[in-house]
Amino acid sequence: MAELLIRGGTVVDEGGERRADVLVSGRDVVAVAEGIEAPAGARVLDAGGCLVAPGLVDLHTHLRQPGGEVAETVESGCRAAALGGYGAVVAMPNTEPAIDDPSVARDVLELGRGALAQVAVAGAITIGRRGERLSPMGELAALGVRLFTDDGSGVQDASVMRQALEYAGDLGVVLAEHCEDASLAAGGHMHEGAWSSRLGLPGQPALAEEAMLARDLSLVRLTRTPMHFLHLSTAGSVDLVRRAKAEGLPVTAEVTPHHLLLTDAEVASYDPVFKVNPPLRGQADVEAVRGGLVEGVIDAVATDHAPHPPETKERPFEEAPPGMLGLETALAVAFGALSGRLGAVGLLGAFSWRPARIAGLDPASGGRQGGPVAPGAPANLVVFDPAAEWEVDPAALSSRSRNTPYGGRRLRGRVRHTLREGEPVVVDARAQR
Amino acid sequence: MSGRHLLSVADLGRQGIEEILRLADSFKEVAGRPIPRVPALRGKTVATLFFEASTRTRLSFETAAKRLSADVMSFSASTSSLEKGESLRDTIETIDAMGVDAMIVRHRSSGVPARVTAWTSASVVNAGDGQHEHPTQALLDCYTIREALGESGGRPQTDFSGLRIGIVGDVRHSRVARSDVLALSLLGAEVVLVAPRTLLPPSLEGWPVKATADLDAVLGELDVVYLLRIQAERAGRLLLPDLDEYHARFGLTRERAGRLAERALIMHPGPMIRGVEIAPEVADLPASLVTRQVRNGVFVRSAVLFHLLAGPAGAVVGEEDGDG
Structure with a gap:
């Protein structure tokens, strides 16, 4: 069996940090210790100065297949994921057709088989994500679907959401909401505030997110079905989730890397690469979501990787679709945004074992992601160099699209190697296939 | 520049x-x-x-x-x-x-x-x-005010300090208003926005202006009344009950025109909707600078x-x- 030694790094998992080499044989870790001698014939990957952690898990990836192959495919999206250190991604169901049916879910899972990262799928809550009739959640759950969401839009009708939660409660699945009250957000292309007022762009208020979040928290109180809240972006949302958790409601929440770093001031360029939904918010919101992550109110960082072909991002701001690439830059962006406030264990927890648990991909759920780096554990690993500096070149990204908001920016921290089931799929920041 | x-x-x-x-x-x-x-x-x-x-x-x-x-x-x-x-x-x-x-x-x-x-x-x-924004509109507005001030004498031409200018109407959707606020305040004027909350920008943070929904309270103090066009499609939806109510609360009626300060100027970027933001006969008063603009x-x-x-x-x- 092929052996591989990751040498000279600091192992980080839920148990803490320690200097150790990691020996991999086949698909599994077989030894974690200082000064492991490379067995004859073993490949050696240098991890000097690096963190060696369980592979990252993205709760929120738009792979665009089926229907949006111009922007991304399962293959290209998973290559981007591997380059970003991800061992697994949860594919969002807002494809064309939507993943609201077992046949579509099976197709996407099939496309993911040979990919550079594990592909899990989220199912739609309602047929066609129209917010009216429930999708066959039971059949989808039987295929292993654990998260359900109409992401791209929120479920507007409170009675539909109530039914969905009651129905899902029996299935042991989690409903994930894209919190956006459509009537309050209608016509808004950026965060409503000082910048939108000045730039003459219609805004969507923080309230559009918070009103639906507050409604959903009341529904969780009623139904006791677990909910996950996607890409929370406002100070008010962090407060609401903090109170809900203090009350003991079964809720989890994620924040995107871009909401941890960028503000609505970026929109002053009118470059639609800064158009995203929920929109980039104000500095106080950025501070609040950072604080929420540090505090543990927010459980996970999720990319909301949303590829769009260049021609659509060259439209006027109001006509361009919302969404940003995220997979290849996420860990570096979050490290930069939280440096000094969150240690390696805290940060990698938000990127790996906590999202793995939410997605049901962790060992306790029978999965192979986010577990400890220990003998017998699956060799889904990331080797991250927190000191490496690099400049983001949109053309050099492996996504099919180019809509990164970080083009030309220098980031600190880069994924050096990624192992998928023991296979070094990324070595020295290059995809191996 | x-x-x-x-x-x-x-x-x-x-x-x-x-x-x-x-x-x-x-x-x-x-x-x-x-x-x-x-x-x-x-x-x-x-x-x-x-x-x-x-x-x-x-x-x-x-x-x-x-x-x-x-x-x-x-x-x-x-x-x-x-x-x-x-x-x-x-x-x-x-x-x-x-x-x-x-x-x-x-x-x-x-x-x-x-x-x-x-x-x-x-x-x-x-x-x-x-x-x-509509920057050349703001420049021509400044030019027109400067010209009118020059004719009435006394004041240094491009210094608008001491001048109180009311911009009345749909500021929220108006590129003219955004450029005029910047230009007029750069030249020293005091700008008052007069509109219902629904027609003001959601945030005026950083805007060098005051805002009020009471036209009658400020009317007599204005040196310039700058009327913005009300687009008919804004009314009857969420932002305005209807155009008649707008005219009653914010229109420059004949009665209001009679309460303007003696040398007050009336301006409008056009196209003007008579009977909504301005009474038909007021638009033709000598104080109206619309064709000069x-x-x-x-x-x-x-x-x-x-x-x-x-x-x-x-x-x-x-x-x-x-x-x-």
Whole structure:
């Protein structure tokens, strides 16, 4: 069996940090210790100065297949994921057709088989994500679907959401909401505030997110079905989730890397690469979501990787679709945004074992992601160099699209190697296939 | 003036505005000549790109360019390849390839002129973008106020300090209001926005203005009443109950006009909807500067084009030598 030694790094998992080499044989870790001698014939990957952690898990990836192959495919999206250190991604169901049916879910899972990262799928809550009739959640759950969401839009009708939660409660699945009250957000292309007022762009208020979040928290109180809240972006949302958790409601929440770093001031360029939904918010919101992550109110960082072909991002701001690439830059962006406030264990927890648990991909759920780096554990690993500096070149990204908001920016921290089931799929920041 | 584009009044600063207004004086003088034309931009090509229809503004810019002897190219969305699905970027790059010195851009979406600068080497002039800005309108408004003040005597021409200007109406959706607030306050005026909350921007943070929903409370203190057009489609939905109520609360009625200060001026960017923001007979009062605003638009736009294209060594007002 092929052996591989990751040498000279600091192992980080839920148990803490320690200097150790990691020996991999086949698909599994077989030894974690200082000064492991490379067995004859073993490949050696240098991890000097690096963190060696369980592979990252993205709760929120738009792979665009089926229907949006111009922007991304399962293959290209998973290559981007591997380059970003991800061992697994949860594919969002807002494809064309939507993943609201077992046949579509099976197709996407099939496309993911040979990919550079594990592909899990989220199912739609309602047929066609129209917010009216429930999708066959039971059949989808039987295929292993654990998260359900109409992401791209929120479920507007409170009675539909109530039914969905009651129905899902029996299935042991989690409903994930894209919190956006459509009537309050209608016509808004950026965060409503000082910048939108000045730039003459219609805004969507923080309230559009918070009103639906507050409604959903009341529904969780009623139904006791677990909910996950996607890409929370406002100070008010962090407060609401903090109170809900203090009350003991079964809720989890994620924040995107871009909401941890960028503000609505970026929109002053009118470059639609800064158009995203929920929109980039104000500095106080950025501070609040950072604080929420540090505090543990927010459980996970999720990319909301949303590829769009260049021609659509060259439209006027109001006509361009919302969404940003995220997979290849996420860990570096979050490290930069939280440096000094969150240690390696805290940060990698938000990127790996906590999202793995939410997605049901962790060992306790029978999965192979986010577990400890220990003998017998699956060799889904990331080797991250927190000191490496690099400049983001949109053309050099492996996504099919180019809509990164970080083009030309220098980031600190880069994924050096990624192992998928023991296979070094990324070595020295290059995809191996 | 910094830069080679005019996207926002903020690009100009106070000095830039003053310079444009001074230059506009020269073009006002040119307009009085038998042949109202100078050779300053001979050989230069100015393209008007109106992705949103506006005959008045386009004619004003084209006249302004022709008075400088520039060649004028005209592009409008309704006659263009945009209708065949060509992207904005491809359209701009195509026109750029023909060799133009300035692009005058009007678009229904905020920020398009700013984006266009990335796709052309020409100077870009914002002729109105969405709800963002309409800088040449603000310049012609300043010019018109300055001219009227000069005629009534006393005051230094471009110093508007001590002047109280009320901008009445749909500020939220108005690019004219955004540019005017910047320009008027840069020149020292005190600006009061008069509108119901639904027609004010969601945030006035950083705006050098006061705001009120009570026109009658401020009317008598205003030196200039600047009325904005109410678009009929705003009424009857969420922002306004109906146009009659708007007229009753915010319209410049005959009765309100009678309570204006003695020398108060009435302005409007046009097109004016009589009976909504202004009573029909009030629009024709001597205090109304509306037609002067239109006339001055040509001078100010000539000044902007001259400034952007002729450069510091350009001759301002040499005589046309007869072959143009």
